Amino acid sequence: MGTNVGLAPMVDSTISVITNDGRVIVGILRGYDQATNLILDECHERVYSSKTGVEQVVLGGLHIVRGDNIAVVGEVDDEIDQGLNLSATRAAPLSPVQH
Amino acid sequence: MLPLLLLKTAQKHPVLVELKNGETYNGHMVQCDSWMNVHLREVICTSKDGDRFWRIPETYIRGNTIKYLRVPDEVIDKVKEEDYKRDEKRPAMARGRGRGRGPGGRGDGQSGGRGGAPGRGGRGRG
Numbered sequence: 001m002g003t004n005v006g007l008a009p010m011v012d013s014t015i016s017v018i019t020n021d022g023r024v025i026v027g028i029l030r031g032y033d034q035a036t037n038l039i040l041d042e043c044h045e046r047v048y049s050s051k052t053g054v055e056q057v058v059l060g061g062l063h064i065v066r067g068d069n070i071a072v073v074g075e076v077d078d079e080i081d082q083g084l085n086l087s088a089t090r091a092a093p094l095s096p097v098q099h
Numbered sequence: 100m101l102p103l104l105l106l107k108t109a110q111k112h113p114v115l116v117e118l119k120n121g122e123t124y125n126g127h128m129v130q131c132d133s134w135m136n137v138h139l140r141e142v143i144c145t146s147k148d149g150d151r152f153w154r155i156p157e158t159y160i161r162g163n164t165i166k167y168l169r170v171p172d173e174v175i176d177k178v179k180e181e182d183y184k185r186d187e188k189r190p191a192m193a194r195g196r197g198r199g200r201g202p203g204g205r206g207d208g209q210s211g212g213r214g215g216a217p218g219r220g221g222r223g224r225g
Contacts, residue, residue, distance in 0.1 A: 031101055031105065066165050068166075069166050
């Protein structure tokens with residue numbers, strides 16, 4: 001299989017992960033496996049709120065996120081991301097995944 | 100790089116484990132396996148809301164209850180180091196082109212058997 005499908009092309013780039021508990025985690029993808037376990041580097045969490053701006057919580061360092069509780073993995077365009085005004089962004093937090 | 104390889108390399112290092120139920124366990128990882136089961140020593144357990152703590156000498160956590168693990172930054176460098184060392188040790192021949200079978204193949208029904216030894220290539224990185 002080519003390297004242009006699945007998670008392979010995202011390795012070493014910034015990604016955004018939505019977990020089953022509704023958290024949004026942004027970090028650099030360092031590795032993954034068949035179970036969608038991910039290695040995330042330089043993680044931070046974006047806590048959305050409808051009252052205040054987005055709060056960035058630095059989780060720091062290396063994380064191994066278990067595939068079980070990953071809902072969505074998305075590519076992040078660093079340039080666009082840097083241009084976002086997070087403190088002015090209002091959005092309701094996500095609710096946890098319903099099984 | 101595979102997450103479980105990183106986990107394996109994190110053995111004997113301090114790690115933080117958050118379970119699906121929100122509890123966190125901080126401790127030294129003694130051992131882990133390919134199911135992500137982990138054995139920790141000298142553990143501090145924190146309740147879901149973070150207001151209660153327990154000191155536990157030893158815990159064994161079943162892999163499927165884990166939400167995520169935090170490992171020290173230097174572990175990723177260690178994985179690369181060990182990778183490199185392993186490559187150096189292996190003879191150049193065996194460092195094959197991925198999974199190729201090469202000559203020998205699966206047998207053509209006439210020659211019988213399962214193809215066999217010649218040029219199996221091993222599991223090398225390309």
